[in-house]
Amino acid sequence: MQMNAPLERSRKSSVTLKEIAKEVGVSVATVSRVLNFDMTLSVTDATRQSIIETAAALNYESPRQRRRKSAQSMQSKVALLHFLRPEEELIDPYYVSLRLGIERRCAELHLEPLKLYPSDSYPDPQVLKEVAGMILIGCHSVDEVAWISAQNRNLVFADYFPHDDAIDAVESDLTIATYKLLDAMAQLGYRRIAFAGWRHRRSENLEPEDRCVAFQEWMVRHDRFDPDLMAVGKNNAESGYALANQLLGLPERPDAIITANDNMAVGAYRAIHELGLSIPDDVAVASFNDISTARFLNPPLTTVHLPAEQIGENAVDLLLERRAGRALAKHIILESKIVWRSSTRRPPASSKPSR
Numbered sequence: 001m002q003m004n005a006p007l008e009r010s011r012k013s014s015v016t017l018k019e020i021a022k023e024v025g026v027s028v029a030t031v032s033r034v035l036n037f038d039m040t041l042s043v044t045d046a047t048r049q050s051i052i053e054t055a056a057a058l059n060y061e062s063p064r065q066r067r068r069k070s071a072q073s074m075q076s077k078v079a080l081l082h083f084l085r086p087e088e089e090l091i092d093p094y095y096v097s098l099r100l101g102i103e104r105r106c107a108e109l110h111l112e113p114l115k116l117y118p119s120d121s122y123p124d125p126q127v128l129k130e131v132a133g134m135i136l137i138g139c140h141s142v143d144e145v146a147w148i149s150a151q152n153r154n155l156v157f158a159d160y161f162p163h164d165d166a167i168d169a170v171e172s173d174l175t176i177a178t179y180k181l182l183d184a185m186a187q188l189g190y191r192r193i194a195f196a197g198w199r200h201r202r203s204e205n206l207e208p209e210d211r212c213v214a215f216q217e218w219m220v221r222h223d224r225f226d227p228d229l230m231a232v233g234k235n236n237a238e239s240g241y242a243l244a245n246q247l248l249g250l251p252e253r254p255d256a257i258i259t260a261n262d263n264m265a266v267g268a269y270r271a272i273h274e275l276g277l278s279i280p281d282d283v284a285v286a287s288f289n290d291i292s293t294a295r296f297l298n299p300p301l302t303t304v305h306l307p308a309e310q311i312g313e314n315a316v317d318l319l320l321e322r323r324a325g326r327a328l329a330k331h332i333i334l335e336s337k338i339v340w341r342s343s344t345r346r347p348p349a350s351s352k353p354s355r
Contacts, residue, residue: 015058023054077112077131083138085117093291094308098159101312125151133319154322158315170314170332172306177336178214181304185256188345194229194254196243196264208232211260229254240267248275256284262291265301284344299342307334
């Protein structure tokens with residue numbers, strides 16, 4: 001079936017006054033004056049009605065209506081500013097889960113997430129000014145935070161706290177999580193515990209990541225610190241492999257290796273297996289994040305569960321509170337839990353099968 005001409009044109013995204021004038025058979029000026037409710041215009045009631053009905057049939061919107069609609073549309077968008085590039089995020093299931101938590105909560109609240117990834121320049125400031133608010137995922141530099149904060153006051157950090165109590169943030173406390181794991185490992189009898197971590201790529205001074213700092217602090221506090229047992233590289237499985245080889249090549253081998261996340265643990269597993277060592281009999285392995293891969297490693301990996309999806313969901317809720325007028329900043333810390341599996345000994349209370 002062939003569509004009639006007016007209906008076919010109504011599917012266009014923007015209808016002009018010229019099209020309406022052509023359809024009715026009057027001038028563009030006449031259409032403009034009728035649609036602007038100029039009652040001094042001398043036209044018949046039938047012509048006036050025909051112009052109005054044709055404009056409605058073609059879904060005509062005035063420039064003012066389009067501007068208002070565009071502004072309303074932007075106010076339903078939430079900008080997600082990631083510290084990882086798309087290809088980096090895809091190889092880290094933890095951050096994929098965090099983003100999915102944000103997106104699911106946005107869908108429930110009829111908000112549209114606008115994903116922005118790192119590039120050589122800052123995002124368009126006009127876009128950031130017009131959105132409902134911004135969620136910054138992960139570590140961003142001081143300069144970035146200052147510039148972004150100047151664009152939109154509705155700002156929330158997810159999975160990072162910029163040490164500014166005037167900014168909303170939701171995270172798991174990685175220092176507490178690291179202490180918790182080290183306390184438990186020590187109680188299980190591990191005496192020579194090594195650590196494989198990384199430095200923040202996007203920070204000014206490439207300082208060690210929080211778990212690395214917490215490991216050193218705990219070891220110093222317990223009079224166990226040995227700089228040879230703390231290896232720092234990059235945040236990926238290949239670095240986990242290289243650092244594990246470095247640690248296992250020490251004259252006195254560690255009896256346990258803690259990696260800063262599960263991706264690095266995958267690399268450590270490969271190094272341990274290639275050396276013909278057994279996990280956990282020769283060396284135990286523990287980690288952080290509890291990504292889905294952890295339970296399928298051989299043996300299944302003991303890891304600290306960090307609630308990535310809930311961090312994302314809470315970040316959206318904080319953002320809406322900010323948009324609603326809350327002035328006092330909030331910092332939410334979500335609980336971390338150790339998931340005991342077969343890559344380490346287990347506390348007696350954890351003898352039941354873990355997920």
